[in-house]
Amino acid sequence: MSETIVRLSGVSKRFGPVEAVRNLHLTLQKGRILALLGPSGCGKTTTLRLLAGFERPDSGEIEIAGRTVAGGGRHVPPEHRRVGMVFQDYALFPHLSVQQNIAYGLPRDGKRADRIREVLALAGLTGLEDRMPHELSGGQQQRVALARALAPEPAIILLDEPFSNLDAALRARVRAEVREIITAAGTTAIFVTHDREEALSLADEVAVMLDGELVQSAPPEELYTRPVNREVATLVGEANFLPAEARGGHARCELGEVPLLQDARGPVEIMLRPELLRLHPSENGSATVTGREFYGHDQLVRLRLDSGTVLACRLGFGPRFKPGDRVEISASGPAVAYG
């Protein structure tokens, strides 16, 4: 049986008139990486700060590694929560070397030197121990911040928008490195992001927050294929919405008959991801290409049906559609139906 490392039970936090976090329930098992995903102002950072102990909840309870750290009249201070923090700007001590940064929070005992060596190796920093932070690349600074957070063997590490300071070219690589390091350390982690690609590619589980509330928490694949509502669908990827008439496991829409992920009946709205659509050049087609975004590995073709419905279709590298082309669209599904 896996062990629950974090449990938030009915946690709420208000700042004056703003309900930053509302009745939040969330659990996370040992060794898992959770992304808190949501638009600006939805309460992600407040949730992280509540976990770290920088804020006190107005109601509800927070448990970390089997111990109540907040709620029920209790407030364990941040330094006693077994929580490691990685801040957006890394917050490295500029006047301390890599090794001194990592050593900072460690007790001065016989195990200190070994632990520093271990963490340096884990974070791929061996050989850089005497460098100063300004002598490191952004990705290396990120790894030092991570190594410093991991050094005291926390029950969980919390990362606030950890990749926002890296340029796009570096981000994907550092992301993969960070995941490897966290996994190798066997640590549980929660990171905050407003970037869906980051959440889906890095996390084992993604918790979507909207307006202070947790709307859906699921593994990335499930979140992408079965978003609970329109807002989540749009937040985690490109989404097409079409009115339809459902009958059991199928729905009839402008694109024809589409299989559904779940049984439904009556008038619904269906959601189809762009990669579930196919385009066929046809002068007698029912849609017009309005635009094309080329991403190298794939492309997104924007379309308008003669009825006015706007859609997006994701295609591989090859086919070249241009604005004005007439096409026929088919949908393979399965689609998600919203009542």
Ligand code: ATP
């Ligand atoms: P971002 O991605 O922009 O950082 P977020 O999802 O992390 O946003 P929070 O920072 O948690 O959102 O803020 C949630 C809401 O609470 C916002 O409306 C914000 O203005 C408000 N808020 C957060 N901290 C405070 C504070 N200390 N005092 C007053 N209001 C606050």
